[in-house]
Amino acid sequence: MSTLGPLDPSRSGLPLRARLATTVGGAAGRASRLAGRGDGSVIGGIIGLRLQPDLLSLLARGRRIVLVTGTNGKTTTTRLITAALGTLGQQIASNAFGANMEAGLVSALAKAPDATMAVLEVDEKHMPAMLEATGARDRGIVTLLNLSRDQMDRAAEIWLLARRWRAALAGAPDCRVIANADDPLVAWAAGQARRVTWVAAGQRWHDDSWCCPNCGSHLQRDGDDWHCGECPNRRPPVSWVLADDEVIDPTGRSRPLDLTLPGRANRSNAVVALAVADVFGVGVAQALSAIRPVQSVAGRYTQVDRRGCALRLLLAKNPAGWLEALDILAPAPVPVMLAVNAQGPDGKDTSWLWDVDYRRLRGRQVFVGGERKLDLAVRLEADEVTFRIVSTVDEAVDLARSPSMDVLANYTAFQQIRALLGRTA
């Protein structure tokens, strides 16, 4: 878990009240962490903001800001960018544990008063506001990964979200945008930005972009390429490409990625991180040397031994995430446990389960858990996947009697499993 470094209340340029706000906020964060209530990054930021509402702007002033947003991959990409920029030898502020709203950003910056750079993941809905508040609109970098349906009971509809991104970026001509050209919604959202580096980062999930976000006509697709049959909207020319397991840089040179992290989605995240690193003058080889060793991100992909079974923990929160996660499951006969909750952070609506195609799990040993295991069980039954319902990971481990097992869970189900398995996860 993260440690709050000693705060420097004399950080130059901060007004007295802002200094007090970061000090009090930091103390509250430490108290919260000691009390075992998470990593303390949110409560500290909330208290700081209450004392000084423009604290984020004050803390961000004078730093080079990278914002990372999108439906999936924010936390991992933030981590990979931080690793790549770390080769410059400077201190970097980052909300590495996914606290991605204003308070989390405040906390990340307050913890690293001397960092000249900040790599911050930002909730999709809050991107326009954070673009303003962090000053990233003027001299910063915004990284747009992908957009797909996610927690529809509390998040904005995604076409609406894309429209808000588009307006915000159109009004930020000095902002550098790194965007995934393969996602039509993202491409459209970045379409009026002045300075865009387009990355062919791929798109596995197409079900939210069958139609042109510009005019609504059916999009024509040919592999990763796409264009609208009715209006001029088309995939922009790209300068970075993810091609299977390799990255092709803007000079046309390709190199194997060789990541420790599994899966296509992480290769996509890595190529985006390389494009960001390039803006800072970090070359591909240098950036890759720092990105390759990353093996788990905030608990994701962690391996834990449990009663002689090597568990690998995978997190996916929405249909596009589950699609990618099902891709990286160890092949049969390694058993799989799926766990789903529907608490506030998960979205209270389990409808999304019906957007995931589970048929590839047919014939495998599957365990079903989490607080909404019945919703998941009914879903698997409709896809003719056989499974056993369990109460805990341990029950699945005992029933499976396998040397290893993959555990795929959504957000709070994942956190519950990590808590059960202890700090090692």
Add this chain to the structure above:
Amino acid sequence: MPDGVGSGPSAIRLVWVYPDLLSTYGDRGNLLVLARRARLRGIGVEIAEVNSDQRVPVDGDIYLLGGGEDLPQVLAARRLRAGGGLAAAAGRGAVVFAVCAGYQIIGTEFGGAEGEPVPGLGLLDLRSGRGQRRGVGEITADVDPALDVERLTGFENHQGTTVRGPGVKPLATVLTGVGNGDGTEGAYSGRVLGTYLHGPALVRNPGLADLLLRWVAGTLPAIDPRQEELVLNLRRERLAAQPG
């Protein structure tokens, strides 16, 4: 494109209308539940998924319309009106089951992205507009006794309010949740039925799925209770989680 599994001359033809525009959150569930409940009874199923750049066939038995954001909803209504296939099918007595944005589309008029009135298909005499607040959460409602369907349980996520014209009956009376905004939920007339229960509305309401199948196939044989156990447990769990 029919995906003929166990299909035959008496197979039920399911048509999923415009999944490219009207599939926001789990709408595929309704298709899968209808197909499963038909097959468990030995009834064949043919499935057609018809995108908005294709013609809606007129010879389907059950047409499904899902939810959608404002802009896709307006586009879907425009294309369905221009194509005419769905209205023709409904005219010859096909079953139409529409949820959320699809429910509004089958009415006479609904509110567009800026609240402007947009003409619907007019399969039901309904007018929908934008309410004061968004209805988001679990909904339970008691179905019109004439339909012989058990209590509805589902999730709603919409800001619409819907007013029925004469000749259109409410599908249900709201116990918890918002529904049409006047204490009723959904609407039906003949074999056209709409509801604000969004996404996979039929999953937790197998009785409603069976009503649609019955409208096509008449009296249905019972399903092996072992095949019903999970869904009945899910229904019990969800209904128990709701007050009222």
